[in-house]
Amino acid sequence: MRHNVPLRHSLLIRLLITSLLVALTSIAASAWLASQTVTRAIAQEEVRAQAQDVQIYEKLTDYAITNTDWDGVRSTVVKLAEETGRRIVLSTPRGEVIVDSSGPTRQQPLAAPYGTSAYTSLIDPLHLPRTDSLASGIDRRVLGPYELQRHEQLIFRQTVDAAVRCMGGPEFALPVTYLANGRPTVNLHPFVGPGIESARSEQVLRCYRDLGPTERERLALKELNRLMTGCLAEQNITAREIGDDFRLVRSTLLTPMVQNCLDSSRAEQLAGYVAPAALLLTKDPDLPDVPSTAGFDLSRDNTVRIAWVTGLVLLLTVLITVAVGIRLVRPLRTLAAEVRSPGEPLSPITRNDEIGHLTNVFRDLSQRRHEAETQRKAMVSDIAHELRTPLNNIRGWLEAAEDGVADLDRALVSSLLEEALLLQRVVADLQDLAEADAGQLRLNRQTVSVAALLEQVAAMQHSDTVRLQTEVDERLQAWLDPVRMRQAIGNLVSNAIRHSPPGSTVTLRARSTAEGLLIEVVDHGTGIAAQDLPHVFERFWRAEKSRNRQSGGSGLGLAIVRQLVQAHGGNVSVTSTPGRQTVFRVELTRVA
Known part of the structure; x- marks a missing residue:
């Protein structure tokens, strides 16, 4: 009868679904991991590049503050390129190259704009982005004509110290602020003016009278006031005077327009003291110059390409899974057919893998099941035959005595008792074998x-x-169960006597060996044919097929011997030369 497996339970279908799920999961996980890895790597590289670009920007800004042109900047640019691994290009705002770290200076516009890996900024210390701490947009380090000589700075410091002593000590001193050029400034307004104690005001003016500008500063401030006046005049604004701290000392309102005039006037005055504005471009030299829109592009072409690759992977997964599944399922189906029809010729299985080994194990199991079933049937038949003969004899003689055909004398009773003892011996032998098979044979x-x-x-x-x-x-001594061992050796001796001619000798001998103890039962009877030796310890087996109990027992004695010896952890064997000698050997490995 053919058994069809439902499609949803088919091993092939389950393997196919599992493989597809694994493939889809792998593709999705690989794509996600790749995108996350690339994104993280790009972010880390951008952070590193930004830190390097800031370093480059600060170094070149320092150069612009301390130099009036870019003529000697090439060595600085090359050194920064080696330290950071970035390509550095410095050009004019119109695109004319001043210096390029990757080659000689080219006085021509850049060939192409940089992509996402490029960093572009303007180096101009006179026009920086305005912040809370830098309201003018001019780098504080740009001093120009306001730079003090070292001896002038020392004089100012000595003057401040003298003013502090004049005021009566540090606890009465006014707060002093030092400008970028080292000039000290003092805010006198909280101490000098209407409502202030006159004595105190006079002391402040007397102590701090010598903190005015130097001659160079006066000339520079005069020039700055001239530029400022011109700028304000263009805006129709009354001129304002600039103090030595760059504040409008004659202004009641500082509007954005006035602040712009002040900043532009200062930038114009300082322009000759710094390098001209330059455009800074930096990039990774290993990346090509690509348009700034380059990146992770999920265009239609890329989407189609991804879809084709995914489809190809799934197709290959299906084909491989089907091929492997067929190879896995074919021997299993063959094995199922063999198990349903035991005893039929087996088709060859040559696979040397887990399926092949599993198939061979199931084949062996099926074969042993078939052999066990055959032995069971034969044993039932043998038991029935062994029990039927004495039972028929007992019943026949009892019916004959009941009918008056035979006299129930002493001879008849002895015959019936002999048949009953035979039945008892067969039942006892079967019980011993059943206990041995169940692992319940106990040894003392x-x-x-x-x-x-x-x-x-x-x-x-x-x-x-x-x-x-x-x-x-x-x-010689041994560690064993004396009752069970006497039963085993007794069965061997009984078998030897039964097959020995009158006047012959049966020898029982024992000796110690390297492995343990060896007991031998030797007779010189009819012997056992070579083809019968493998079967002598099987149940109900006799060399005489006629089952004549005068020449043989029940066929259970030697089977019981094997079980008892194996229960002792030993082994029993037999060798025979027909007509000359037969030797049964009992080998025990555990002795006293």
Whole structure:
């Protein structure tokens, strides 16, 4: 009968679905991981590049503050390029190259705009972005004509110290602020003016009278006031005077327009003291110059390309899964057919993998099941035959006695008792084998004299026609169950007597070996044919197929011997030369 597996339970379909899920998960995970890795790498590279670009910008700004042109900047640019690994290009605001770290100076516009890896900024210390701390947009380090000589700075510091002493000590001193050029400034307004104690005001004016500008500063401030006046005049604004701290000392309102005039006038005055404005461009030299729109592009072409690759991966996954699944399922189906039809010829399986080994194991299991079933049927038939013969004899003689055909005399009772004892022996043998098969055969081990054990067996198996002799060292001892071992050796001796001619000798001998103990039962009877030797320990097996109990027992004795010896952890074997000698050997590995 053919058994069809439902499609949803098919191993092939489940393998296919599993492979597709694995493939889809792998594709999605790989794409996500790749995008995350690339994004993180780009972000880290951008942070690193930005830090390097800021370093480059600050170094070149320092150069612009301390130099009036860019003529000697090439060495600085090359050194920065080596330190940061960035390509540095310095050009005029119109695009004319001043210096390029990757090659000689080219007085021509740049060939192409940089892409996402480029950084562009304007180096102009006179026009910086305005912040809370830098309201004028001019770098404080640009001093120009306001720069003080070292001796002038020292004089100002000495003057401030003298003013502090004049005021009566540091606790009465006014707060002093030092400008970028080292000039000290003092805010006198909180101490000088209407409402202020006159004595105190006079002391402040007397102590701090010598903090005015130097001659160079006066000339520079005069020039700045001239530029400022011109700028304000263009805006129709009344002129304002600039103090030595660059504040409008005659202004009541500082409007953005006035502040712009002040900043532009200062930038115009300082223009000759710094390098001209320059455009700074930096980029990674390993990346090509690409348009700024370059990046992760999910255009239609890229989407189609990704779809094709994904489809190809899934197609290959399906084909490989189907091929592998068919190879996996074919031997399993063959095995299922063999299990449903045991005993039929088996098709060859040559696979040397887990499926092949599993198939061979199931084949062996199926074969053993078939053999066990055959043995079970044969054993049931043998048991029925062994029990039927004595039962028929007992029933026949009892019916004959009941009908008055036979007299129930002493001879008949003895015959019936012999048949009952035969039945009892067969039942006892079957019970011993059942306990051994179930693993319930219990042993009561103790230290036993081997010589005494064999003498007891010889006494129990006494025969009027066959002589029994023992050959054993009196000092030899063993750790075993004496009752079960006497039963096993007794069965061997009984079997030897049964197959020995009158007047012959059966020998029981024992000796110690390197492995343990060896007991042998030797007879010189009919012997066993070579083709029958592998079967002598099987249940209900006899060399005489006629089952004549006068020449053989029930066929269970040797099977019981094997079970009892194996329960002791030993092994039993037999060798025979028909017509000359038969030797049964019991080998035990655990002795006293």
